[in-house]
Amino acid sequence: MIFEYAPAPESRSVVSLRETYDLFIDGEFTPARSGDHLTVLNPADETELARVAVAGEADVDRAVTAARRAHETVWSRMSGAERGKYLFRIARIIQERSRELAVLESMDNGKPVKETRDVDLPLVAAHFFYYAGWADKLAHAGFGPDPKPLGVAAQVIPWNFPLLMLAWKIAPALATGNTVVLKPAETTPLTALVFAQICQEADLPPGVVNILTGAGETGRALVGHPGTDKVAFTGSTEVGRQIARAVAGTDKRLTLELGGKGANIVYDDAALDQAVEGVVSGIFFNQGHVCCAGSRLLVQESVADEFLPRLKERIAKLRLGDPLDKNTDIGAINSAAQLERVRELTATADEENVERWSPACELPEHGYWFAPTVLTGVSQAHRVAREEIFGPVLSVLTFRTPEEAVAKANNTPYGLSAGVWTEKGSRMLWTAERLRAGVIWSNTFNKFDPTSPFGGYKESGYGREGGRHGLEAYLG
Incomplete structure (x- = not known):
């Protein structure tokens, strides 16, 4: 039902x-x-x-x-x-x-x-x-x-x-x-x-x-x-x-x-359903209009085939529409100019043979709207992995070892935020120590507090x- x-x-x-x-x-x-x-x-x-x-x-x-x-x-x-x-x-x-x-x-x-x-x-x-x-x-x-x-x-x-x-x-x-x-x-x-x-x-x-x-x-x-x-x-x-x-x-x-291109790293021992929620919050909160958004998902290769279907299933349940409806999860893009930028950058994924997926959702006739989008088959060289889109678009990359995860996460001119999902405290601390980002979240994302400093590098x-x-x- x-x-x-x-x-x-x-x-x-x-x-x-x-x-x-x-x-x-x-x-x-x-x-x-x-x-x-x-x-x-x-x-x-x-x-x-x-x-x-x-x-x-x-x-x-x-x-x-x-x-x-x-x-x-x-x-x-x-x-x-x-x-x-x-x-x-x-x-x-x-x-x-x-x-x-x-x-x-x-x-x-x-x-x-x-x-x-x-x-x-x-x-x-x-x-x-x-x-x-x-x-x-x-x-x-x-x-x-x-x-x-x-x-x-x-x-x-x-x-x-x-x-x-x-x-x-x-x-x-x-x-x-x-x-x-x-x-x-x-x-x-x-x-x-x-x-x-x-x-x-x-x-x-x-x-x-x-x-x-x-x-x-x-x-x-x-x-x-x-x-x-x-x-x-x-x-x-x-x-x-x-x-x-x-x-x-x-x-x-x-x-x-300034801007960001935050990495959200999901290790193979992470609580996957919890990580799914964190990834969704990390990129679709405020339509992705967040400088510290987790716009790059780095998921360990051994769990990618299990994680991505769960992620898409959760995204398909997001409700897009009237921002003043208390049920709405994804509102409008802020302006016509920003919508054009999101469209232009996301279109480069099609040109670069990246697989693009969005859930079936009806966009309102008036206003500035963009469906939540997941890009898979992304490499470090693609524009969608390098440039800040500032919209509800998630680029997915995979990794095999923690060293590769850190290398890919740090391979960006930005350094504002990152998230790490793992059940091992030692792996969490090892990863956080090597990430070049001003804010690093452990098994959560987009948590803000006035007592905690916020800012970036590079x-x-x-x-x-x-x-x-x-x-x-x-x-x-």
Whole structure:
């Protein structure tokens, strides 16, 4: 007997959107000097959500000036305990408005609401609570007896985890006494603008947090502004290189969290059903829009014929569709441009004689959709094994020995994440010691915690966010 899932839609009525949003500068919403706007679309159905202002150079200068004044006159002079109270207040308001924020994030980003509800929002609040606790303990963080804030932090965040990346950036910056000018992604600015309202609700002093919406030009103007002391960027490796070149030769501090091509290694002694769940979570969580996604599956040859059918059977049960349906496992691709990139890179598999499989699933007529895809017969030379697809596409390679597994896992310009599945603790530790990745998960994947540092090596960037290590990037 086959049981059909009845729709379980989350209500959109919990979200109250404005038709137009201005910039958030010096504690107030203010029009952009240019008068330009961009339109934000719902990727699930391509309907218009809102229009947001586009910040130009004059607006960037206004925001940096406000942040500098707030830093020098208020925020850096405030005791850590007082700063912590504001962060605690923000965390509590986020919890109170979590349903609204989860629904808005799904509408803006395209990810399933069960992910925004159960993963994103709890982690957002947890990061503010965690760094609120550090605010009056910086002398005990291991960075000297009297660490000082850097000043004004310019922060540019991506579209895959809009509110969570905001929390990763803003919470440690504020806890350490810095002020912030943040630019959210062009396609997903709405939860950042609601966060600006939360800053007002929390009575955060004007200028401590400034939100500038816009596209690439806005980000370039912010990164290049001489009045900032620190640049923090999460996004593509290509843009990361451009930022590194722009900051080179200045005295600005820089942290970069960039792309990845994470390996998920399944040994022959692994609990295979558990590993199947971990592989599915590793690549299909947030439609594969995850820099640390386990996009390369390395499965030991002796169990590949047993493992892959189980994996495909599990993937066939994933439900693709309306992100606001609580039953949905795979939502929409974030934008038309990203969908085109996923299609283009996956099409190279056909050209290179890679076997391509997707379960039978009906894609909605409107919006940006891509079926979960498994590529087998992949070699290290194939583009799908080398380049970050950033979509729901899994490349499968096999190995015979642990040495071969490590060699293949490390054969990438990236070094952000990896997963290892084995019942032997010694094999786990042996493998983890040799993997060149910033985050290595043992018999799990995509587990995040505000107390644990996150970051990569090589083309995955440098610097760490989260944990005690995340404070260092904002202290002089």
